[in-house]
Amino acid sequence: MRLTEYAHGGGCACKIPPGELEAVVAGLFGDSAPDSLLVGLDDGDDAAVVRIANGTAVVATADFFTPVVDDPYDWGRIAAANALSDVYAMGGTPVVAVNLLCWPRDRLPMEMAAEVLRGGLDVAREAGCPVAGGHSVDDPEPKYGMAVTGVADPARLLRNDRGVAGVPLTLTKPLGIGVLNSRHKATGEVSPAAVAAMITLNRDAAAAALAAGAVCATDVTGFGLLGHLHKLARASGVTARIDPGAVPYLPGAREALAAGYVSGGTRRNLDWVRPHLAAGDVKEDELLLLADAQTSGGLLVAGEVPGFPVIGELTPARAGVSIEIGQAPT
Known part of the structure; x- marks a missing residue:
């Protein structure tokens, strides 16, 4: 049984398109937010953050998606790493998680569901985050993820509006996960490099960013590098410049793109960002890779983080443009 054949989309590429999502939540925030709510819906950050007693902030998030690979254990590991990433992307430490499982119990064996949960548990253990139960429903399409609660220092948050x-822009994982996962769904061909990237926790990258003094970051998931960078630039009131030659890619990503394995989510990402993009003579294929819908991608940090590549910089705001693509001046 191939898990990906039971899903209409794969991983974070199955997200509701960013433009549609922003329209849906547009009226759900505003004056009623308490002073203790440090990060809410306003700028579409990675998690909610609430200040509590004794100089502590609670970080809360939930993330789940359809199968991105066929191996149930790997899917569980990927989904858990992706959910935990939202806490790391805020500069927090996860302290407890609960499972979110949707399963077609009449079509797929429950033993396979157990493997998914085992994969999630193993990655949560690696993160030092206990998994304390969860919730499950009978669903025609399998979905898995976690709701995660973490803690952070409210004075040392990583936010997308700072x-x-x-300052330079640092990317902590290579791109290309989306096109490689699309190829896997279509052909069954596994990319070990993509699986390894997706199950890698963003814990060490977040710690390095905080140690380097960063205050602004986001993780790169379903809206692609361009989508998440657009949100960061818009929230911060700046324009971002990306050097396409400096962006790292996973082995085989360009070949998968050339073979046509581009998800609908990736194309919607590019369509959403294009009105705010100054791309010059950059080719469409390059733009699709930069908009590639990632699953459990890396952190995009405003600041230089030792050990990770710098891919661009933030510049003063340019009217109507959130992202410029072109080599940074030397």
Whole structure:
């Protein structure tokens, strides 16, 4: 049984398109937010953050998606790493998680569901985060993820609205997960490099960003590098410049793109960002890779983080443009 054949989309590529989502939640925030709510819906950050007693902030998030690979254990590991990433992307430490499982119990064996949960548990153990139960429903399409609660220092958060002009942009995982996963869904061909990237926790990258003094970051998931960078630049009131030659890609990503394995989510990402994009003579294929819908991608940090590549910089705001693509001046 191939899990990906039971899903209409794969991983974070199955997200509701960003433009549609923003329209849906547009009226759900505003004056009623308490002073203790440090991060809410306003800028579409990675998780909610609430200040509690004794100089502590609680970070809360939930993330789940359809199968991105056929191996149930790997899917569980990927989904858990992806859910935990939202806490790391805020500069927090996960302290407890609960499972979210939707399963077609009449079509797929429950033993396979147990493997999914085992994969999630193993990655949560690696993160030092206990999994304390969860919730399950009978569903025609399998879905799995976690709701995760973490803690953070409210004075040392990583937020997507704290970027300033003049700082570099660092990316902590290579791109290309989306096109490789699309190829896997279509052909069954597994990319070990993509699986390894997706199950890698963003814990060490977040710790390095905080140690380097960063205050602005986001993780790169279903809206692609361009989509998440657009949100960061818009929230921070700056323009971002990306050097396409500096962006790292997983082995085989360009070949998968050339073979046509591009998800609908990736194309919707590019369509959403294009009105705010100054791309010059950059080719469409390059833009699709930059908009590629990632699952459990890396962190995009405003600031230089030792050990990770710098892919661009933040610049003063340019009217109507959130992202410029072109080599940074030397």
